[in-house]
Amino acid sequence: xxxxxxxxxxxxxxxxxxxxxxxxxxxxxxxxxxxxxxxxxxxxxxxxxxxxxxxxxxxxxxxxxxxxxxxxxxxxxxxxxxxxxxxxxxxxxxxxxxxxxxxxxxxxxxxxxxxxxxxxxxxxxxxxxxxxxxxxxxxxxxxxxxxxxxxxxxxxxxxxxxxxxxxxxxxxxxxxxxxxxxxxxxxxxxxxxxxxxxxxxxxxxxxxxxxxxxxxxxxxxxxxxxxxxxxxxxxxxxxxxxxxxxxxxxxxxxxxxxxxxxxxxxxxxxxxxxxxxxxxxxxxxxxxxxxxxxxxxxxxxxxxxxxxxxxxxxxxxxxxxxxxxxxxxxxxxxxxxxxxxxxxxxxxxxxxxxxxxxxxxxxxxxxxxxxxxxxxxxxxxxxxxxxxxxxxxxxxxxxxxxxxxxxxxxxxxxxxxxxxxxxxxxxxxxxxxxxxxxxxxxxxxxxxxxxxxxxxxxxxxxxxxxxxxxxxxxxxxxxxxxxxxxxxxxxxxxxxxxxxxxxxxxxxxxxxxxxxxxxxxxxxxxxxxxxxxxxxxxxxxxxxxxxxxxxxxxxxxxxxxxxxxxxxxxxxxxxxxxxxxxxxxxxxxxxxxxxxxxxxxxxxxxxxxxxxxxxxxxxxxxxxxxxxxxxxxxxxxxxxxxxxxxxxxxxxxxxxxxxxxxxxxxxxxxxxxxxxxxxxxxxxxxxxxxxxxxxxxxxxxxxxxxxxxxxxxxxxxxxxxxxxxxxxxxxxxxxxxxxxxxxxxxxxxxxxxxxxxxxxxxxxxxxxxxxxxxxxxxxxxxxxxxxxxxxxxxxxxxxxxxxxxxxxxxxxxxxxxxxxxxxxxxxxxxxxxxxxxxxxxxxxxxxxxxxx
Numbered sequence: 001x002x003x004x005x006x007x008x009x010x011x012x013x014x015x016x017x018x019x020x021x022x023x024x025x026x027x028x029x030x031x032x033x034x035x036x037x038x039x040x041x042x043x044x045x046x047x048x049x050x051x052x053x054x055x056x057x058x059x060x061x062x063x064x065x066x067x068x069x070x071x072x073x074x075x076x077x078x079x080x081x082x083x084x085x086x087x088x089x090x091x092x093x094x095x096x097x098x099x100x101x102x103x104x105x106x107x108x109x110x111x112x113x114x115x116x117x118x119x120x121x122x123x124x125x126x127x128x129x130x131x132x133x134x135x136x137x138x139x140x141x142x143x144x145x146x147x148x149x150x151x152x153x154x155x156x157x158x159x160x161x162x163x164x165x166x167x168x169x170x171x172x173x174x175x176x177x178x179x180x181x182x183x184x185x186x187x188x189x190x191x192x193x194x195x196x197x198x199x200x201x202x203x204x205x206x207x208x209x210x211x212x213x214x215x216x217x218x219x220x221x222x223x224x225x226x227x228x229x230x231x232x233x234x235x236x237x238x239x240x241x242x243x244x245x246x247x248x249x250x251x252x253x254x255x256x257x258x259x260x261x262x263x264x265x266x267x268x269x270x271x272x273x274x275x276x277x278x279x280x281x282x283x284x285x286x287x288x289x290x291x292x293x294x295x296x297x298x299x300x301x302x303x304x305x306x307x308x309x310x311x312x313x314x315x316x317x318x319x320x321x322x323x324x325x326x327x328x329x330x331x332x333x334x335x336x337x338x339x340x341x342x343x344x345x346x347x348x349x350x351x352x353x354x355x356x357x358x359x360x361x362x363x364x365x366x367x368x369x370x371x372x373x374x375x376x377x378x379x380x381x382x383x384x385x386x387x388x389x390x391x392x393x394x395x396x397x398x399x400x401x402x403x404x405x406x407x408x409x410x411x412x413x414x415x416x417x418x419x420x421x422x423x424x425x426x427x428x429x430x431x432x433x434x435x436x437x438x439x440x441x442x443x444x445x446x447x448x449x450x451x452x453x454x455x456x457x458x459x460x461x462x463x464x465x466x467x468x469x470x471x472x473x474x475x476x477x478x479x480x481x482x483x484x485x486x487x488x489x490x491x492x493x494x495x496x497x498x499x500x501x502x503x504x505x506x507x508x509x510x511x512x513x514x515x516x517x518x519x520x521x522x523x524x525x526x527x528x529x530x531x532x533x534x535x536x537x538x539x540x541x542x543x544x545x546x547x548x549x550x551x552x553x554x555x556x557x558x559x560x561x562x563x564x565x566x567x568x569x570x571x572x573x574x575x576x577x578x579x580x581x582x583x584x585x586x587x588x589x590x591x592x593x594x595x596x597x598x599x600x601x602x603x604x605x606x607x608x609x610x611x612x613x614x615x616x617x618x619x620x621x622x623x624x625x626x627x628x629x630x631x632x633x634x635x636x637x638x639x640x641x642x643x644x645x646x647x648x649x650x651x652x653x654x655x656x657x658x659x660x661x662x663x664x665x666x667x668x669x670x671x672x673x674x675x676x677x678x679x680x681x682x683x684x685x686x687x688x689x690x691x692x693x694x695x696x697x698x699x700x701x702x703x704x705x706x707x708x709x710x711x712x713x714x715x716x717x718x719x720x721x722x723x724x725x726x727x728x729x730x731x732x733x734x735x736x737x738x739x740x741x742x743x744x745x746x747x748x749x750x751x752x753x754x755x756x757x758x759x760x761x762x763x764x765x766x767x768x769x770x771x772x773x774x775x776x777x778x779x780x781x782x783x784x785x786x787x788x789x790x791x792x793x794x795x796x797x798x799x800x801x802x803x804x805x806x807x808x809x810x811x812x813x814x815x816x817x818x819x820x821x822x823x824x825x826x827x828x829x830x831x832x833x834x835x836x837x838x839x840x841x842x843x844x845x846x847x848x849x850x851x852x
Contacts, residue, residue, distance in 0.1 A: 025097050029089040036155060037086060040079035043161055046168040048072050048186075053171035055181030069186060178225060199244035201287065201295065205279075207232045210399030211333050218297055227297060232333075233304040234400065237285055237297070240274045247290040250275040255282045307331035307404035309338060309396040312373050317414040318518070322379040327406070329365055330372045331398045338362035338396040344435075345389040345410060351436035354484050358383045358413075362394065380413060382491060384434030387415035422457060423498040425450070426467075430490040437483055440474065447471045466493045506546075509539040513595065520592050526584050533580045540572060572598075585825065625717070628710055629765070633758050635703055636732075640751040643696055643735075647744025650689055690742070697739040700751075704732040707758075719768055724761025728754045 051057065057065050089097075152161070174180050203218035211232050217223060218237075241248050246269075250262040262285075264273045277285070279299055287295045308330045318324040329335050340360040358380050365374040380386055390413050394406035418424045425446075433443045450457050451467060458464045470489055477483045516532045524532075575598060582591035707729055711721045731754035738747035 022091070022094050025094050026089055029094065029097060033086060036152060037082045039152065039161065041076060043164045044072060044076050044079055046164050049183065050167045050171035052183045052186055053175035053181050055179065055185065058181050058185040065186065200242040201239070203237070203239045203287070203295070203297070205229065205231050205299070206236045206238065208234045208400070228300065229297060230300045230302060231279060232302045233280065235279050236276055237279055237299070238274065238276045239287055242272050244273060245289055248273055249288055250277070251286045251288070252277055253284045253286065304400050304402065305332055306402035307335045307396040307398045309394045309404050310406045311394065311409060315392060315409055315411055316521070318377050321381050321414055321416055322377040323360070323414050324375065324377040325362070326373065326375045327362065327394055328373050329396055331396070333398060335364055335396045336399050338364060338394065341393045341395060342385065343391045344385065345391055348436060352438050354434050354437050354480055354487060355384050358385060381416040384431050384487065386413050387431070388413055418494065418498050420498045422463070423494040426490055426494040426497065430487055430494070433483065434487045437480060440477070440483065444471065444474055447474070463497050466496065506543060509543045512536040512539040513598070517592065517595055520583060520595065529580070529583045533576065533583070537576055540576065544572070625710060625713055628706070629762055632703060632706055632710065633755065633762070636751065636755050636758060639696060639699055639703065640748065640755060643739070643744055643751060644748045646689070646692060647748060650744065693739050693742060693744070697736055700732055700736040700739060704729055704736065707732065714765070719765070722761045722764030724757045724759070724764060728757035728761060731757060
């Protein structure tokens with residue numbers, strides 16, 4: 001049974017191979033019979049195309065063209081007559097061709113399908129016949145097809161077919177030239193040759209002047225054989241005819257096929273005419289003499305796109321208080337004008353403004369500029385819109401009158417800051433009056449209120465006289481011009497009140513603070529920041545010296561300050577040092593916040609606002625608990641810094657010892673005292689490091705006990721400690737355990753979590769205290785106002801009665817964050833100093849430094 005299955009499989013494979021060979025032989029035999037019959041027709045077709053491309057049908061007369069077409073047509077029909085004898089190969093023919101191609105004897109293919117002639121079944125004869133079929137089948141194991149043989153050389157012994165093919169190739173190449181013909185010439189009557197044109201034709205296209213392009217002469221020798229031209233939009237095509245017949249006409253055909261007859265210009269005569277037409281879209285211009293076409297030009301138009309203008313950076317305040325804009329301007333042929341358009345966000349439609357929107361023309365980038373970016377700055381702090389929220393849109397206009405607009409930016413227009421409360425009030429009322437003249441009575445009422453209580457609001461008699469005078473002028477103002485004069489004078493009076501009593505030291509301090517603020521915002525270099533910090537230090541010392549001299553002359557001011565909150569120059573010096581460290585380490589945002597706090601402190605000090613807070617009425621026990629909490633937070637910060645320093649030093653020693661062990665420079669002992677990092681001095685031994693960790697562990701445990709005592713004391717006072725204290729205690733315990741196991745990195749993370757939880761708990765505790773204070777107030781001030789004034793000293797710092805500064809006013813990075821930032825910056829600078837660094841990497845690192 002196994003042999004039978006194998007035999008059946010071989011027979012199926014043999015049948016598939018035989019079927020494929022038969023298909024291939026059928027195609028070969030069909031091609032051999034078809035190609036000799038088809039070749040005459042193909043040669044006639046190639047001859048027809050060759051004659052057409054050579055332009056024969058265009059050059060012969062009409063009768064000759066018809067005769068030639070008739071001869072070729074009859075020849076083509078005669079070439080198709082032999083197709084009636086075409087006969088496709090039969091299966092027997094295919095099998096004989098296979099046997100002949102493969103040189104097979106005894107007809108093995110037909111043997112596979114033949115049957116015994118005897119009708120009586122004879123087992124021996126059947127077995128013998130199957131054995132014969134099997135042996136014949138073995139000869140069919142490697143069949144292959146045959147190549148076609150058309151016998152064309154015997155039918156064309158002179159190889160005329162090659163001449164037709166060569167003629168076809170040459171004609172195809174000739175047809176691509178200017179004198180080549182077309183197949184259409186065989187079926188269209190040839191255009192009769194016209195008489196020589198004696199008229200002179202001059203045609204040219206003049207682009208618009210703002211494009212800066214030269215005219216294109218259509219009838220010049222280089223353009224005589226050219227019919228398609230690409231010109232800018234609004235170009236003018238001009239055609240001038242001399243010595244013409246007088247019947248010349250010019251027709252413009254647009255892209256939609258609509259025709260427009262161009263009238264000749266004034267002054268044209270029968271012998272000399274001139275035509276002009278502006279091209280606004282893709283079109284064709286045809287010059288004809290009566291019904292005879294002389295020339296046709298096709299024009300593709302380069303559209304004049306409107307200018308593009310957009311903000312390169314957001315509008316910002318410059319160092320001198322001016323509005324600074326950086327923008328991108330581009331146009332295909334150049335921009336002629338650009339300006340900034342302002343609009344108020346919350347403008348009252350019923351208002352009667354005295355001033356229009358600010359005007360701010362924009363400078364245009366140079367034509368040689370590669371980035372098409374320009375900058376402009378203008379001081380708008382004096383405009384009545386200063387300090388209001390405005391919408392700004394940039395517009396650009398090109399020479400064609402097209403206008404491009406940028407996106408709209410909404411921001412607050414820069415204004416001058418006034419520290420004097422009276423000056424601020426005057427500027428505010430000036431703005432109200434300038435934005436709406438109908439508010440005249442309201443402004444007069446506000447000024448009357450100030451003048452009525454002059455003893456409490458105006459300290460300088462000269463200021464009182466100035467306000468009284470301007471109040472009288474405002475009352476007599478009857479038109480917009482007079483009101484604008486009052487608005488201008490109000491600005492001058494505010495400046496006198498703000499700056500008139502400032503000493504030189506105060507002015508220098510304010511200017512130094514403002515210059516440093518702008519430098520931080522604009523990303524100044526480290527050298528520039530260092531110079532500005534030195535100026536701020538000098539101005540601060542001069543101001544404090546002057547303030548101390550005035551305090552000596554007025555001891556009663558010092559007596560009003562709460563105990564323990566006298567100004568300390570060392571505190572300010574530490575604050576300046578921290579500000580400089582933040583700026584140089586890349587933490588520019590935190591440096592700006594710290595500078596803002598410093599400015600508020602100085603403003604409060606200049607305003608002379610020492611106040612008696614209500615904190616003196618609080619329980620002394622509460623004050624002690626707050627001080628204890630501040631001490632816990634300070635000690636936790638010290639433990640965090642010390643743990644981080646020791647862990648980093650120890651890991652650095654281990655890494656250095658591992659490198660030295662690989663180099664064979666040390667023995668197998670690898671003591672801790674031998675691992676020394678550059679610039680860090682001698683390291684600690686393993687015993688010293690273990691002892692240091694044990695001390696830190698003890699300190700952490702003691703700190704946790706103190707926090708537990710503080711929590712119980714707060715509960716005894718009727719206050720419920722927040723979740724922050726509980727989380728802090730848990731984190732302290734985890735840090736204590738990590739220190740005991742020598743895991744400095746995990747201990748650092750837990751200590752940082754404990755410090756953050758302490759800050760949250762302190763904030764919750766302060767909120768509870770404020771709520772208790774508000775419940776006990778006598779109602780003279782609002783809760784928010786009274787609490788806001790009572791918890792700050794003249795320097796703007798929390799009073800001693802409210803506990804220490806918990807770090808919630810300014811997010812200042814701790815020592816670890818600053819150290820990491822410095823290490824990153826140093827690594828970037830070292831990489832930049834490597835001469836082998838790729839250019840792409842150097843550009844990326846430089847961008848990183850600029851992002852600070």
